[in-house]
Amino acid sequence: MKDTDDKLTSRNIKPTAMRELVLDILTEQTAAISLSDLEQKFHKSDKVTLYRTLKTFEENKLIHSIDDGTGAVKYALCKESCQCHPEDLHVHFFCIKCQHTFCLSDIPIPSINLPVNFSIENINMVVKGVCSNCNE
Amino acid sequence: MKDTDDKLTSRNIKPTAMRELVLDILTEQTAAISLSDLEQKFHKSDKVTLYRTLKTFEENKLIHSIDDGTGAVKYALCKESCQCHPEDLHVHFFCIKCQHTFCLSDIPIPSINLPVNFSIENINMVVKGVCSNCNE
DNA sequence: AAGTTTATGCAACTGAGTTGCAAACTATTC
C-alpha cells in the first residue's frame, strides 16, 4: 500500500482507504474505464463516492479523462511527469470491436496551425478503428 | 425551397416540410448546433422529431456530428462532396469563452502513424481554446 | 379509394452526471 499512498500524496491527495482501492483498480487496467465500469468492480459501492474520487484524481492530474464518443467519459492514469498540458497529451484509440479505449501514450497529438488569433488550451483526439487484438 | 429540396433529394432524403425547415436552420448557422439548440429555434416543436430528423440527415451524410466534450453532440452541414470518410474529415474548434463549436473546414486532420495492426475508421479531433472573436 | 409505407407527435424511460445533506471519519488543538 506504500506505493499507492505515495502516488496519492505526491499529487496532494489524502490517502483514504477508498482512494487507495480506486487507484489500485485504475493501475491494473490496460484500457481506460468509465465511472460505471469502475462501479462494477466493487461488490457494494456508491457511485457518487467513486465519481468524486475520479474528479479529485483528475483535478490533481493523477488521471486524465477521455471523451471517446461512446457517451461515457473514460479515465486512465497519467504518467508520473504529466501536467496535462497540450505537450503532455497523446492520441487515444477506441476499438469498435472490443469497445475498449486505449491511450496511445507514445503518439503525441500532432500540432495544428490554427487560424490567426485562435489560442489553444487543450486537444482531444480519438481515433476509431480496430485494435491489433481484434484484427484477427 | 427548390434549393433545399434538391439538397435533400440528392442525399436520398424525402423532402418533407419539417426537414426543409431543419435544413434551412442548419444552413443559417455559423457554428455547429445541438439538438436542444435546434429545439429552441422552434416555437412549438417535438424534440423526438428533430432528433430523428438529425439522425436521418447524419445517416445520409448531409450533416456530421461533433462530440466537443460539452456533453451535447453538435451538428453541422457537410460539404457537398463529403462522404464522411477519414480524408473528408476536418478539425473542430470549441471556444471556451463563447462556447461555440466551429468547423475548421480548411484544416484536415493530420494523419497518424498507428501501431502495427491497428486499422482506422474515423477520427474525432477537437481543439479547445479561445476563438478569434473572443480574443479581444 | 384502399392499402402500404413513411414521418410525426406524445409519453415515458434510460443512463451519465450532478447536488444537497447528514453521518462517518480524520486531523488539530487544548
Place this chain on the structure above:
DNA sequence: GAATAGTTTGCAACTCAGTTGCATAAACTT
C-alpha cells in the same frame, strides 16, 4: 484523550441528453 473543525463518504433525489414504443397523420402505390 476529549473537543472541535475540516474532510470524506453514503444515500436520496434530481437534471439533462438521448432514446424507444406506440398511435396518429401524411405520403406514396396500385
